[in-house]
Amino acid sequence: MEKKLEAFSDFTRRVQLSNDLAELDGGVVSHSARLSGPPGKVEAELPAGLHLSCAIANSSGHSDEFGGFVTCGAIVSALFVPEGGARFDTYNAGGPIRAFSYYLPLEEVDRDDAVIQTIILHTKGRRLLTIEGPVLGAVPRLTGLLNTEVSAIRKNLLQARGLELTATVAAHFGEVCSPGQTGCAERYAYRVRDDLEANLGQPNLLGDLARRNGLGVRTMTASFRSTFGESIGQYLVRRRMEVAAAALEGGASVQEAAYLVGYTPNALSTAFKEHFGFSPSLVKSRLPD
Numbered sequence: 001m002e003k004k005l006e007a008f009s010d011f012t013r014r015v016q017l018s019n020d021l022a023e024l025d026g027g028v029v030s031h032s033a034r035l036s037g038p039p040g041k042v043e044a045e046l047p048a049g050l051h052l053s054c055a056i057a058n059s060s061g062h063s064d065e066f067g068g069f070v071t072c073g074a075i076v077s078a079l080f081v082p083e084g085g086a087r088f089d090t091y092n093a094g095g096p097i098r099a100f101s102y103y104l105p106l107e108e109v110d111r112d113d114a115v116i117q118t119i120i121l122h123t124k125g126r127r128l129l130t131i132e133g134p135v136l137g138a139v140p141r142l143t144g145l146l147n148t149e150v151s152a153i154r155k156n157l158l159q160a161r162g163l164e165l166t167a168t169v170a171a172h173f174g175e176v177c178s179p180g181q182t183g184c185a186e187r188y189a190y191r192v193r194d195d196l197e198a199n200l201g202q203p204n205l206l207g208d209l210a211r212r213n214g215l216g217v218r219t220m221t222a223s224f225r226s227t228f229g230e231s232i233g234q235y236l237v238r239r240r241m242e243v244a245a246a247a248l249e250g251g252a253s254v255q256e257a258a259y260l261v262g263y264t265p266n267a268l269s270t271a272f273k274e275h276f277g278f279s280p281s282l283v284k285s286r287l288p289d
Contacts, residue, residue, distance in 0.1 A: 001227045008114060010229070019032045021158075022158040023102050024162040025108075025113070026105065026108035026111070027049075027108060027159065027168050028103045028106065029158045029159060029162035030102075031143070031158055032084065032101075033145065034096060035096050035097045036096060037092070037096075039094035041089065041090065042091075042092070043087065043090075044088045045087055046081050046086040047085050047106075048082055048083050048084065048106040049080075049106045049108070049176050050102075050103070051076050051079045051102075052076075052077070052103075053072070053076070053099065053100070053218060054076045054077075054138070054139045054165060055097065055098060055099035055143060056075075056097070056098045056143055057092060058072050058093040058095055059091060059093060059097070060091050061089065061091070063086055063088045065086060066088070066128050067128045069128060069130050075136075076131040076136060076139060077128055078128075079129065081106075083106065084273045089094060098143035098144070098160055100142045100147075103162060104116065107112065111216050112232075113216070115167055118170040119166065119169055119173060120215075121187075124213075132286055133172065138165075141164075142164065142165055160274045166270060185223035188213070188215055188219065188220060188223040188224075189223045189228060190227070191213055192216055192223075192224055192232070193228070195212060195213055196235065196236060196239070200240055200260075201261055202262060203262065220232075220273070239278065240261035240262070240263070241275040244258070244260065244261050244263075244268060244272060245272075245280075245283060248280055249283060254280045254281060
């Protein structure tokens with residue numbers, strides 16, 4: 001966590017901002033401000049994870065991979081940064097700046113938090129999103145001065161603003177999804193199923209699968225079972241056996257069929273017999289010469 005806090009401090013020092021930081025649910029919230037200052041350009045390195053920001057400033061930023069923004073007033077933005085991080089060239093035109101942000105590291109984004117998962121659902125795999133509409137009305141309050149020198153109170157205010165920022169962004173994207181909501185569960189489940197179908201030959205560990213789809217493991221597994229009536233593991237075995245059987249019937253060797261679905265030939269023979277009640281070699285023997 002100290003490295004996360006230091007990353008924020010380093011950036012704000014370079015743009016001559018006073019800065020307050022606090023931890024929040026595995027991430028970091030940051031409030032930054034200056035009354036005046038010169039124009040200047042700064043290179044910002046964003047670590048992998050979820051970045052939510054709001055500000056009142058006269059500035060712009062650009063990334064070749066993730067797009068950019070231009071603002072002469074209030075702005076709210078959301079960005080999911082994958083492994084490898086992101087580099088933004090930012091330019092401040094000078095004058096006052098007030099900003100507030102929340103950063104959640106990549107290793108924390110798969111937790112079962114309905115608000116966070118709603119945001120990730122709308123940001124993962126996309127370029128920087130700048131949010132318009134009523135959400136901008138919260139920016140003056142979120143970026144306002146803390147107006148107290150008591151450190152414990154400042155920390156509580158920062159954390160409360162972090163919760164408000166995440167809730168405000170999630171509300172903008174739509175109804176918050178929780179595992180008990182059928183519509184959300186189905187949307188999650190079909191997205192995971194499409195991922196599985198595209199990667200039948202890969203290991204598909206639950207943690208990796210959940211992370212790729214911006215979900216917590218429990219949310220993902222519960223949504224999948226409630227939608228399809230079987231677990232992810234059961235679905236994978238069934239579909240791998242079906243694909244292997246189709247390959248064998250199409251003339252593939254046992255070895256070719258096995259590698260197609262991520263098995264060794266011996267492992268496929270065992271799983272195939274458990275699933276269908278007969279060995280893959282029997283399928284081959286019934287094919288016409």
